[in-house]
Amino acid sequence: MATDPSEYEKAMPIVATHLAKMERAVDRTRASHAGRPFKVVHQALAEALQDEGAQRVVPQVVEELARQISDAATGP
Known part of the structure; x- marks a missing residue:
């Protein structure tokens, strides 16, 4: 099914x-x-996502981001 290009333009700012x-x-x-x-x-x-009003994130994405932050080196 084809998508109307104007729908894309409406969605992108969101x-x-x-x-x-x-x-x-x-x-x-x-x-x-x-x-x-x-x-x-x-x-x-x-909690940070909730505070920002961005809590609607795929759970696997949150887990991967958390893993990357957890695995990150904490400085020199």
């Missing part, structure tokens, strides 16, 4: 706004929780 909220939540969590245990990072990320 998608961009949601991605910006996700990015802020991930950046904030990375800055405060890099290298910490996965469960702690996962909880902090879930």
Whole structure:
């Protein structure tokens, strides 16, 4: 089924706004929780996403982001 190009144009600002909220939540969590245990990072990320109003994220994406933040080196 073909999609009307105008639907794409309408959706893109909504998608961009949601991605910006996700990015802020991930950046904030990375800055405060890099290298910490996965469960702690996962909880902090879930709270940050909630705070940003971006809680509608596929659970596997949240888990992967939390894993990457948890596995991150904490500095020099």
